[in-house]
Amino acid sequence: MKTASKHILIAGAAVAALMAGTAGTLMAQQKPVIATVVKISGIPWFDRMNTGVVAYQKANPDVVATQSGPATADAAQQLQIIQDLVAKGVNALAVVPMDPAVIEGTLKRAMDRGIVVVTHEADNQKNTQADVEAFDNADYGAALNARLSECMGNKGKWTTFVGSLGSRTHLQWVGAGEANAKKHPDMQLVDPNNESFDDANATYEKAKEILRKHPDIKGFQTSAGNDVLGVGRALDEAGLSGKVCLVGTGLPNPSADLLESGAITAIGFWDPQKAGMAMNAVAKLLLEKKPVTDGMDLGVEGYNKVTVKKGAGEGMLIVGNGMVLADKASYKKHMF
Amino acid sequence: MHKTSEQLIMLVVINVALLAVGAAISGGTFLSLFNFQSMASQVPEIGLLAIGVMLAMCAGNGGIDLSGIALANLSGVLSAVIVSSFLSATDSETGFSLAFMAMTVGIGFAGGVINGLLISKLNITPILCTLGTQMAFMGLAVVVSGGKAVTVGSPDLLSRIGNDMFLGVPIGFLIFAVVAALIAAVLKFTPYGLWLMLMGTNPKAAVYAGFPRTGILVATYAISGTLSGLAGMIIAARNVNVKYDYGSSYLLIAILVVVMAGVKPEGGYGRVICVVLSAIALQLMSSLLNFGGLSNFVRDFAWGLLLLTFLAVGRYDVAGFLMPFKGQNKSSGPGPQAPKPTN
Numbered sequence: 263m264k265t266a267s268k269h270i271l272i273a274g275a276a277v278a279a280l281m282a283g284t285a286g287t288l289m290a291q292q293k294p295v296i297a298t299v300v301k302i303s304g305i306p307w308f309d310r311m312n313t314g315v316v317a318y319q320k321a322n323p324d325v326v327a328t329q330s331g332p333a334t335a336d337a338a339q340q341l342q343i344i345q346d347l348v349a350k351g352v353n354a355l356a357v358v359p360m361d362p363a364v365i366e367g368t369l370k371r372a373m374d375r376g377i378v379v380v381t382h383e384a385d386n387q388k389n390t391q392a393d394v395e396a397f398d399n400a401d402y403g404a405a406l407n408a409r410l411s412e413c414m415g416n417k418g419k420w421t422t423f424v425g426s427l428g429s430r431t432h433l434q435w436v437g438a439g440e441a442n443a444k445k446h447p448d449m450q451l452v453d454p455n456n457e458s459f460d461d462a463n464a465t466y467e468k469a470k471e472i473l474r475k476h477p478d479i480k481g482f483q484t485s486a487g488n489d490v491l492g493v494g495r496a497l498d499e500a501g502l503s504g505k506v507c508l509v510g511t512g513l514p515n516p517s518a519d520l521l522e523s524g525a526i527t528a529i530g531f532w533d534p535q536k537a538g539m540a541m542n543a544v545a546k547l548l549l550e551k552k553p554v555t556d557g558m559d560l561g562v563e564g565y566n567k568v569t570v571k572k573g574a575g576e577g578m579l580i581v582g583n584g585m586v587l588a589d590k591a592s593y594k595k596h597m598f
Numbered sequence: 599m600h601k602t603s604e605q606l607i608m609l610v611v612i613n614v615a616l617l618a619v620g621a622a623i624s625g626g627t628f629l630s631l632f633n634f635q636s637m638a639s640q641v642p643e644i645g646l647l648a649i650g651v652m653l654a655m656c657a658g659n660g661g662i663d664l665s666g667i668a669l670a671n672l673s674g675v676l677s678a679v680i681v682s683s684f685l686s687a688t689d690s691e692t693g694f695s696l697a698f699m700a701m702t703v704g705i706g707f708a709g710g711v712i713n714g715l716l717i718s719k720l721n722i723t724p725i726l727c728t729l730g731t732q733m734a735f736m737g738l739a740v741v742v743s744g745g746k747a748v749t750v751g752s753p754d755l756l757s758r759i760g761n762d763m764f765l766g767v768p769i770g771f772l773i774f775a776v777v778a779a780l781i782a783a784v785l786k787f788t789p790y791g792l793w794l795m796l797m798g799t800n801p802k803a804a805v806y807a808g809f810p811r812t813g814i815l816v817a818t819y820a821i822s823g824t825l826s827g828l829a830g831m832i833i834a835a836r837n838v839n840v841k842y843d844y845g846s847s848y849l850l851i852a853i854l855v856v857v858m859a860g861v862k863p864e865g866g867y868g869r870v871i872c873v874v875l876s877a878i879a880l881q882l883m884s885s886l887l888n889f890g891g892l893s894n895f896v897r898d899f900a901w902g903l904l905l906l907t908f909l910a911v912g913r914y915d916v917a918g919f920l921m922p923f924k925g926q927n928k929s930s931g932p933g934p935q936a937p938k939p940t941n
Contacts (some may be wrong), residue, residue: 303893303894303895304895328891330888330891330893330894331894332847332894333893333894333895333897333898334846334847335846336843336844336845336846336847337841337843337844337845338643338844338845338846338847338848339847339894341837342640342884342885342888343888343894345636345639345640346636346637346884346885346888346889347888348636349627349630349632349633349636349637349885350624350627350633350888350889351627361747361841361844363747363749363837363838363839363841364747364837364839364841364844365837366837366838366839367752367760367761367836367837367838367839368836368837371761428745428746
């Protein structure tokens, strides 16, 4: 049995070493804890959101705000984190669901335990007290199109890209765009709703096809995050930078080169930093049992006058005005 | 049998150590009843899949079941679509629940039989065969559900399995414990268990000794598939909705659990109790890190480190057996052995 005890010693030491790091990270917490859980950690979008959570913590020392998320893009992993946080006894959860349907059961159990639940990017989430959206999808689509038609001089052929025909928000955006374009009778929509599958390369090929089919096309409105990169590259290579307009959803950092070259007219996005702060702000209001009312100021840029509607379930849907349209002149303010 | 009990002792020690560390850093909440219940309700999904992988590994000849989580999702998705087409989850709650439960387990069983037949009859290498069926199961689930989450709803009986407790223990965990005990008993007391282990130790000798090879393989993968079906049912019961890509990370975690439990990857040896303890240890560790508010990347690192520790200690154990004052030689035949350090 001498060897056995030796092995146990080794194993014990290994575990102790493993856990030594975790000790001391926790302090006695009397302040209410707001735990933000994101879809996946370690990607730029949610790193940016983390800066918002950190900033919120600095501004509100009377609460503890933290952010965590799974290391892999798997709804099951996010579910486990939420469940562990519920067991740990956090006071509020601010969740950006990987898949709203999968976590309905767990969020319901959390609310049954008296935990405040706030969500983001999930206007179809039923078990939440408040879902915070950066903007109204129709407004966003119309704003993108307004920028596009302005660039096109309100006339000419234009087309649209969506991530996939199953993507609800993308279809809302292009739908609102089409409605906006109807105001300008000289704008002619051709071959709409091309599917990009958020793949810059596939979008590039598709855009080249469209340029061949419609050599006189004047504008593109795109939806998925990588679409502007694909279409922008096609325009750039065809020497059409600045001659054909391109407005779509995109992030400033990856789009910087194409914005500089003029291939991308403007990009639209919302800032996850502000969204993170807004979620935490709503969670704190709900913790303090204060009402969230229509037209309220959450104290976060872009959420100064929110619209409050009834959500998909019992909770409310809080819509901000957090959309940002950035072009060559202004994108540098939002580098992420 | 010296080594077996040692693996068991080590797993117990690790579990206790994790609990102690958890208590220390959380100031006691880690040991609260609610957290135990919460963790216990998380274990069954991965635990059931891991037992399936263990059985496949024990069968030897590179046995493994990669199709577990895909089959679990398929059974959930397909059952939800089929059962709700003729029964309503709100109108006939018990009927819906029973039909759904029978269907998930049945689909799991059928999927497992397909794996077993492909492997035994067509002699396809298990890793390739189950990789293929994994994609086929997942693809079928995508087609059936259109790639969207399918709502199962929470009819009375089913939602109890997912949410309720029996004597303070989550029902899902009870199901897992009973199934694990059942399989442990089958392995220990039936000819099937003996055949499985002996065949895993030396497949060639097993064939010459007249073991029903096809029967053993089909039974093994069928059990593994049935466990996947059960996992699918528990997932549906807990989450209300099922989706084809749920738990995509479970595949590797299940294998990790099995290796940590000391199951021999080359076949012929594995204990259910060790798999259960190993699954619990992983659960404790991941919950612990979530309690500590550490990044989930640390968790992957910690799991990897734990696995390496186990492998290292296992190897050290082999060296221990070669020591002169313990002359006991465990090799069961002239078959290929892992290289042993000479000292």
